[in-house]
Amino acid sequence: MAKLNCPIETAAHQSPELPALRDAGFLLxxxxxxxxxxxxxxxxxxYGLSRGTHLFIASPNCWQLVLLLWACWREGIVACxxxxxxxxxxxxxxxxxxxxHLTWPSDDIQLQFDKGLPTxxxxxxxxxxxxxxxxxxxxxIFTSGSSxxxxxxxxxxxxxxxxxxxxxxxxxQGDCWLLSLPLFHVGGLGILFRCFLAGAxxxxxxxxxxxxxxxxxxxxxxxxxxxxxLYRLLHQVDFHFSQTKIKHLLxxxxxxxxxxxxxxxxxxxxxxxxxxxxxxxxxxxxxxxxEPGIVGSPxxxxxxxxxxxxxxxxxxxxxxxxxxxxxxxxxxxDEKGWFHTGDAGHWHNDALVIEGRxxxxxxxxxxxxxxxxxxxQLIQHPAVAQAIVVPTPDDEWGMRVTCFIDWHEAPRPYxxxxxxxRQSLPGYMIPKTWLPWxxxxxxxxxxxxxxxxxxxxxxxxxxxxx
Numbered sequence: 001m002a003k004l005n006c007p008i009e010t011a012a013h014q015s016p017e018l019p020a021l022r023d024a025g026f027l028l029x030x031x032x033x034x035x036x037x038x039x040x041x042x043x044x045x046x047y048g049l050s051r052g053t054h055l056f057i058a059s060p061n062c063w064q065l066v067l068l069l070w071a072c073w074r075e076g077i078v079a080c081x082x083x084x085x086x087x088x089x090x091x092x093x094x095x096x097x098x099x100x101h102l103t104w105p106s107d108d109i110q111l112q113f114d115k116g117l118p119t120x121x122x123x124x125x126x127x128x129x130x131x132x133x134x135x136x137x138x139x140x141i142f143t144s145g146s147s148x149x150x151x152x153x154x155x156x157x158x159x160x161x162x163x164x165x166x167x168x169x170x171x172x173q174g175d176c177w178l179l180s181l182p183l184f185h186v187g188g189l190g191i192l193f194r195c196f197l198a199g200a201x202x203x204x205x206x207x208x209x210x211x212x213x214x215x216x217x218x219x220x221x222x223x224x225x226x227x228x229x230l231y232r233l234l235h236q237v238d239f240h241f242s243q244t245k246i247k248h249l250l251x252x253x254x255x256x257x258x259x260x261x262x263x264x265x266x267x268x269x270x271x272x273x274x275x276x277x278x279x280x281x282x283x284x285x286x287x288x289x290x291e292p293g294i295v296g297s298p299x300x301x302x303x304x305x306x307x308x309x310x311x312x313x314x315x316x317x318x319x320x321x322x323x324x325x326x327x328x329x330x331x332x333x334d335e336k337g338w339f340h341t342g343d344a345g346h347w348h349n350d351a352l353v354i355e356g357r358x359x360x361x362x363x364x365x366x367x368x369x370x371x372x373x374x375x376x377q378l379i380q381h382p383a384v385a386q387a388i389v390v391p392t393p394d395d396e397w398g399m400r401v402t403c404f405i406d407w408h409e410a411p412r413p414y415x416x417x418x419x420x421x422r423q424s425l426p427g428y429m430i431p432k433t434w435l436p437w438x439x440x441x442x443x444x445x446x447x448x449x450x451x452x453x454x455x456x457x458x459x460x461x462x463x464x465x466x
Contacts, residue, residue: 002158006074006130009034011199018173019201022218023063024208030199033067035116040071042117047102047109051076054140056100058084058091061183063204064113066192068104069183073138073157074130080140081184098140098152099327134158140323141186141278152323153186159281162316164193166300168286169222169248169272173199176245177222178214180205180229187252190282191224212236215244224250227260228385230271231408234263241267250274251289254386255354255376261289275354279339281317285352292376293353305338310358311345312338344370360449362391364399367428371401374421374429378405381420383412389431390453392460402456403431404438435459 008030011018016031028036049055055077059065065081072079080098082091095103102109138157142150167190171177177195179202181188195202200222206214211233214220223246225233230251233239241264249264249271256273264271274286275295284304287296298304302315314337321329333339344355356372363369371389378387386406391399405417414434421430438455440448 002134003131004134004161006132007196007199008037008070009130011196015173015199018199019176020196021063021066021202021204022176023204024206026063028063032116035118036067036113037071037074038117039115040067040111040113041075043111044071044075044077049075049077049101051136052078054078054080054098054100056091056095056098056103057081057184058086058103059105060084061179061188061204064111065183066179066202066204067113068111069139069189069192070196073132076133076136078137078140082142083182083184094142094150097325098323132157132161134161137320139189141184141189143278153278154320154323154329155186155281156320159317159319160189160193161197162301163190163281163283164197166302166317167194167283168296168299169194169250171195171198171200171222171248175200175221175247176203176219177201178203178205178220178224180211180224186278186282187224187276210236212239215239215246219245221245221247222250223248224252227251227254227256227379228406230260230264231257231385234260234267235408241269248272250286252276255292255372255379256289257379258292259380259382264289275352277313277341277343279319279341280313280315281319284313284317287351292380293355294348294351295354296352297350298352304352306345306347307338307340309344309346311341311343311352311354313341314338357449362399364391364394364401365397365428367426369399369401369429374401374403374425374431377421377424378403378417381417383407383409384417386437388449388452390449390456392433392453392456394432397432400433400460401429401431402433402435402460404435404452404456406437433460 011030012034018030019027020030020033021028055072057079069079080100082094134157136157137154139155141153171194177191177200179191203220249269251271252274271289272286273289273295274283276283283299284302285295285298302317305312318339321331324330342358344358346353356370360371361368374389375387378384384405385408388404390402392402394400418430
């Protein structure tokens with residue numbers, strides 16, 4: 001088994017007072033974090049959780065969750081985090097799918113997070129160094145499930161460690177990264193691994209402050225956002241990145257409007273853009289933002305190739321497989337070890353360009369439509385925050401191009417948006433139906449395209465029966 005000394009314990013011995021975990025009015029050093037993890041590990045063992053057992057976790061981000069995840073990984077317990085906003089019956093169904101032994105939080109497992117074992121007592125001095133088994137399963141993550149039942153992505157600890165080591169974003173001791181992504185998502189887990197490997201600090205969002213207020217009052221140096229969050233941040237009255245300690249901004253989750261890149265550069269901050277997926281433990285390519293769709297070259301430990309227009313990946317970060325009903329793992333790679341992502345792309349010199357999902361493409365009036373191409377153009381409009389294009393059945397066109405728009409500001413006439421699109425796209429790509437943006441479930445990071453399709457068809461049906 002490949003072993004690695006726990007980076008939290010290493011930092012606790014080498015730089016014990018170094019900040020490790022920050023919450024509102026609350027700060028743990030690496031020494032304090034290590035002591036609390038020792039206590040938490042003992043408590044988990046007391047509940048019968050041990051190497052290879054599964055713990056189902058339905059919790060929003062909090063400092064206790066950070067400790068719980070890392071204590072699980074030190075003991076080889078497989079963490080199964082899920083969106084806590086899911087209804088209880090759905091949570092129970094997902095718990096059954098991962099064969100979890102216990103659920104946290106629940107009455108079945110009462111954990112004390114605010115006490116730590118002393119590390120200066122003789123019996124503790126005899127304790128062997130905590131080592132992480134990089135080949136052991138670390139977590140089961142549920143995909144978005146936008147096209148049916150979510151798949152369950154299984155990672156080994158080594159996948160996350162390799163991802164963190166190969167990240168292009170500079171991170172050092174004393175830096176502080178805001179945990180702005182949920183820990184039931186691979187992007188949130190990536191922040192933990194990057195920070196603790198580097199001896200940096202993880203900072204929890206302060207629910208009593210706006211993002212702008214927290215960035216101005218807290219020594220946060222690193223920030224992960226989706227484009228809509230960045231737009232709203234930049235339009236806060238009196239906010240300017242020069243008033244913060246932010247050094248690096250990582251953008252992902254959606255195409256990046258060029259206007260946002262320019263706005264950041266005007267504030268002397270060059271954002272990073274990234275392409276990643278759960279099956280590769282987060283980042284695959286990362287680069288400084290230049291042109292829309294360009295995400296850079298493969299990072300250290302990753303390989304990328306294009307096969308018949310499809311992006312295919314492999315490397316040290318490739319997941320262990322999809323967790324199956326019988327508890328086995330299925331890693332669907334081809335005979336050369338490539339995982340086919342389903343994403344369409346091409347190379348521009350040595351940089352990868354993302355075109356969109358291959359299975360999103362449809363035919364309208366005999367023409368192939370890649371909806372992401374329309375969406376990327378729409379978000380360049382200053383009034384558009386987000387856009388989703390989906391097909392709806394049509395007697396004349398076969399499929400009609402239907403578009404949902406989320407506005408940054410007061411809605412514009414759709415006819416004006418269509419005229420603006422015609423300046424850069426052919427006529428067959430101009431949406432024929434426009435619909436308002438719906439309310440989305442709490443915690444949604446990836447837009448559920450299947451739900452947009454359902455709403456578009458429903459809207460079409462209701463209009464046809466009037």
